[in-house]
Amino acid sequence: MNHDPLNQALHALEPDSRPIPSFAPIRARIDPPSRARLKPWRWAFAASIVVAVGVLIMALAGSPPPRVLELEAANRELDYALDLLGAPRERTPEVLLAQIELRRQLETLGGALKTAPQSEPLLAERVALKRDLLKLSAGDPVAESALVDAVAQAVLAQPDRAAESAPVDLF
């Protein structure tokens, strides 16, 4: 027990008589109204919707089918091979014309692929066209001959394309 008068006087001071303020400001800081109104079951419901939407988005934006992946990989390999064969070589006008036609078809196909980037038929056609292009670029005489004929036939089968396919104009 401290017998110091000053100490005793300080201890004897009455607590402050101010009325207790409203708890509301503290409640607002520790328990915001919007969260307070949301009952636990509503939280659970909201969370389940978020999860469902997330799963749906992941399913829609998920990995493409295996076949599409294969075609994409083949396309990349063909691009690489065509780059390696990119050096100019002596070509006949027929071969050159066939190459131009194949590239035109690839360009048209590229436009279609922009709207349907995972279309298996379009991807497969692109790979086939590039394979033909590679054969022409590689200078395989047997394949060259067959391809030139096939491309020429295909062009001639299209009346509107036949008119613009005059090889003499190109050289």
Added chain:
Amino acid sequence: MSAFIDIDPDWIRRARARDVAAWEQIYTRTWTALYTTIVRIVADPSEAEDLAQDSYVLAWQRLYQLDVGAALWPWLKQIGVHLTLSRLRSRARLELTETFDDDALGTIELEAVPDQARLLTALYSLKPVARAVLWLYEVEGYTHEEIAAELERTVSFSKSQLSRARAKLRALLEPNREVIA
């Protein structure tokens, strides 16, 4: 040391489980004591109310740190004191090196006010840090080591502030010594 406040353990348990209503019950039970402790240090009712409110918010956020079964009141008051002294420290570092202006208190007319108010007026006329040291040591039971740690000063600083604050209060209350005897 100021009076211990017993708090229903069920309120504490519910508050730990984030029951705001339980925290409000604890608030109602302890506010006057916490506010009184703070206002004795800052001598400003409005600032003391702000600090008390901050204390309840901070304590709520850190309630998980309170050991299960531990007394809540000393812990809550410690938070209040800590926030108050932090405010003093941040307000002006110069306060910690304050010197006593002996002439400043000479103008207070203590004769004109009742006993308790006279003592409070004298107490509130001390400079903030000196008043904080005096109150924490004499009433709240803090040691000089604890006060020095809270104020981030030395033990001798705390002792020196206490000695000067006591001398100043005594000088101020001398004509009315019977009030505190």
